[in-house]
Amino acid sequence: MTEHVTHAAAVATxxxxxxxxxxxxxxxxxxxxxxxAAIQRRAGKGLVGAIACMTVAVSFALSVVAFxxxxxxxxxxxxxxxxxxxxxxxxxxxxxxxxxxDPLSAVMILIVTGIGGLIHLYATGYMHDDPAxxxxxxxxxxxxxxxxxxxxxxxxxxxxxxxxGVGFCxxxxxxxxxxxxxxxxxxxxxxxxxxxxxxxxxxxxFLLFWSLExxxxxxxxxxxxxxxxxxxxxxxxxxxxxxxxxxxxxxVGATGKSAQIPLYVWLPDAMAGPTPVSALIHAxxxxxxxxxxxxxxxxxxALAPATLAVVATIGALTALLAATIALAQNDIKKVLAYxxxxxxxxxxxxxxxxxxxxxxxxxMTHAFFKACLFxxxxxxxxxxxxxxxxxQMGGLRKKLPVTSTTFIIxxxxxxxxxxxxxxxxxxxxxxxxxxxxxxxxxxxxxxxxVAFLTAFYMFRQVFMVFFGxxxxxxxxxxxxxxxxxxxxxxxxxxxxxxVGAGLLWIPHxxxxxxxxxxxxxxxxxxxxxxxxxxxxxxxxxAVAVSGxxxxxxxYMAGALKPELFSNALGGAPYRAxxxxxxxxxLYGLVFVRGGVALCRAVAWFDLHIIDGVxxxxxxxxxxxxxxxxxxxxxxxDGAVNGVADVTQRVGRRVRNLQTGAISAYLYFIVFGVLGGxxxxxxxxxxx
Amino acid sequence: MGDLGLHxxxxxxxxxxxxxxYCVLTRRNAIGILMxxxxxxxxxxxxxxxxxxxxxxxxxxxxxxIFVIMLAAAxxxxxxxxxxxxxxxxxxIDVEAxxxxxx
Numbered sequence: 048m049t050e051h052v053t054h055a056a057a058v059a060t061x062x063x064x065x066x067x068x069x070x071x072x073x074x075x076x077x078x079x080x081x082x083x084a085a086i087q088r089r090a091g092k093g094l095v096g097a098i099a100c101m102t103v104a105v106s107f108a109l110s111v112v113a114f115x116x117x118x119x120x121x122x123x124x125x126x127x128x129x130x131x132x133x134x135x136x137x138x139x140x141x142x143x144x145x146x147x148x149d150p151l152s153a154v155m156i157l158i159v160t161g162i163g164g165l166i167h168l169y170a171t172g173y174m175h176d177d178p179a180x181x182x183x184x185x186x187x188x189x190x191x192x193x194x195x196x197x198x199x200x201x202x203x204x205x206x207x208x209x210x211x212g213v214g215f216c217x218x219x220x221x222x223x224x225x226x227x228x229x230x231x232x233x234x235x236x237x238x239x240x241x242x243x244x245x246x247x248x249x250x251x252x253f254l255l256f257w258s259l260e261x262x263x264x265x266x267x268x269x270x271x272x273x274x275x276x277x278x279x280x281x282x283x284x285x286x287x288x289x290x291x292x293x294x295x296x297x298x299v300g301a302t303g304k305s306a307q308i309p310l311y312v313w314l315p316d317a318m319a320g321p322t323p324v325s326a327l328i329h330a331x332x333x334x335x336x337x338x339x340x341x342x343x344x345x346x347x348x349a350l351a352p353a354t355l356a357v358v359a360t361i362g363a364l365t366a367l368l369a370a371t372i373a374l375a376q377n378d379i380k381k382v383l384a385y386x387x388x389x390x391x392x393x394x395x396x397x398x399x400x401x402x403x404x405x406x407x408x409x410x411m412t413h414a415f416f417k418a419c420l421f422x423x424x425x426x427x428x429x430x431x432x433x434x435x436x437x438x439q440m441g442g443l444r445k446k447l448p449v450t451s452t453t454f455i456i457x458x459x460x461x462x463x464x465x466x467x468x469x470x471x472x473x474x475x476x477x478x479x480x481x482x483x484x485x486x487x488x489x490x491x492x493x494x495x496x497v498a499f500l501t502a503f504y505m506f507r508q509v510f511m512v513f514f515g516x517x518x519x520x521x522x523x524x525x526x527x528x529x530x531x532x533x534x535x536x537x538x539x540x541x542x543x544x545x546v547g548a549g550l551l552w553i554p555h556x557x558x559x560x561x562x563x564x565x566x567x568x569x570x571x572x573x574x575x576x577x578x579x580x581x582x583x584x585x586x587x588x589a590v591a592v593s594g595x596x597x598x599x600x601x602y603m604a605g606a607l608k609p610e611l612f613s614n615a616l617g618g619a620p621y622r623a624x625x626x627x628x629x630x631x632x633l634y635g636l637v638f639v640r641g642g643v644a645l646c647r648a649v650a651w652f653d654l655h656i657i658d659g660v661x662x663x664x665x666x667x668x669x670x671x672x673x674x675x676x677x678x679x680x681x682x683x684d685g686a687v688n689g690v691a692d693v694t695q696r697v698g699r700r701v702r703n704l705q706t707g708a709i710s711a712y713l714y715f716i717v718f719g720v721l722g723g724x725x726x727x728x729x730x731x732x733x734x
Numbered sequence: 735m736g737d738l739g740l741h742x743x744x745x746x747x748x749x750x751x752x753x754x755x756y757c758v759l760t761r762r763n764a765i766g767i768l769m770x771x772x773x774x775x776x777x778x779x780x781x782x783x784x785x786x787x788x789x790x791x792x793x794x795x796x797x798x799x800i801f802v803i804m805l806a807a808a809x810x811x812x813x814x815x816x817x818x819x820x821x822x823x824x825x826x827i828d829v830e831a832x833x834x835x836x837x
Binding site for chain 1: 759762829830832
């Protein structure tokens, strides 16, 4: 693999076993996809679950090996690659099917296989009564393969293969319970909205390759991109810097996959899928692909400050928008879905202010506590017999001790209470937004408001679900039970992660996570006085605590009635938030109706103009054809038939001469000769 | 009358040719026609010999007359064979009745 690389610091170490990290789950997916039904029928669901979990466990073990191997190397030499086969070799485009692990992808594969493995284990309990158990795990394994391909791919194209693969699995799993129309509709919505983003992503790849090609270095391999990116720093395309345009197009892809404005609308609907899917795909891994992609291409985005400003603004606005919508949702999973959108906004805010490592750090902590929250909500839904409306819950703390404890720990983490994971990661983002030259006070302020809102709506959820009086039906109350160990153990482990993951980046004290990513991401841009940083930290804690306090007053102590807010200003703000700002309706009106109207217009154009032209040309051709037909029938055929006719008539006359009588022939001969002689004589006499 | 001259022979030959031709044209019997043809051929022979005798003195005419006699013999052999064949097929040798090429 060293033949491509000239840069001394980027010499890669061959490590063939990397290929097995994605391929083992693929093997599981193939086995379960093709033979899963038979295995489940003959050997039971236990074996199906074991195959699915074991493949991911093997991947996790290999990921740990890769991580340890990286850790044992010099920081600048931390790059492992595995080249499978040459994939595309057309013109100057040369792409290998190859995987690469650097510190960034090492973090990602540990998250994907580690947390993904826990969710697999959890799902063996959660999905236990589903007859299509095997299909679920086939999809889940396939998703793990695709996500690992996305993360491990060493070029934009291999990444794109995974990018599309996770989109497909997401579609299949959202609509997993496909017998109900809303589920499949939600799956289609997710897929179609993602297609819009993917279109931008592909255009971005094309533009990058095309403009690098102009400098003789056309490539889509990350290492080579990194080496040659400076070549196109001054290029312009239609007056816009190429890098800005390309990174913006790539960011469009990220908004689709990671549910940012304006393409976030699919994620809340994606909650139609089974809860482990929501935890794995729509919280911990797939939706962070956009963040990962920007982190992977941080060297490009760093060259495009205009794009970074857009990324930061979109991230902050998405965080705020989703957090406000989450305030008024009553579906336990919808709250978490909007919370995910909001937290992804934080990550993009971090990326936009140049704090790539902080964004990835929040990605990791978020994976822990949001997976824990989703799995916890799944445990609640499981116990409640499928009920998802929080107004029907309450007081579940006593019946579901493990679930409630882990859920509350994860909620404290997401609310930003020190020393839990969310505090460190969120606070680093806020500090970077405040202090980075790319950041601003406004971005920081939005982040702070979002922190307050997050603490509020998450504790609103905790209080509504786990505290107070149980509002469920007696029947349901009677059947309340803690989930089986296969479900509670993942919750425990994730709760530990939600507590401990933040300790990897304690500012100024202990920052191994930042150092780990330094070879890939460089130093964060932000810097300022430690005293300012500390005071902002205290402020954000105060904000989080006050959010919790407000929730306590409204939903526990009863000191403030929720109606006070919902009826404020004539109830209009509440209705807007409750109805998600009518964005779905707006999109439905503009894009869906608009699309239908456009289709109608095109259909009309087709029916009247295109068909008219076609029919007209057909009529012209028919006219010409009938003319040539006439000529053929009368002139050509006439000539042919005329010749035949004349021959026939002549033949009919001449036939009479051939009588068969020899004497007649003799007469002809004699008188013919005499006639000839007479003619000759008369001619001879005349001349 | 004097000596016999070339014109006597040519006149005889012309009479003989006319009689032969008349025979060929009027006979309905195939053998009669063959006999008429003999007469025509012999009138030609007379011409050959006469022109050779009164011509430039060579023997070309006589040689050609011998050829014609030989040719007439061959012709008579083939002609009679055909007549025999016609008779076997039609059971007649009347040329007016044998006006078909197939039975």
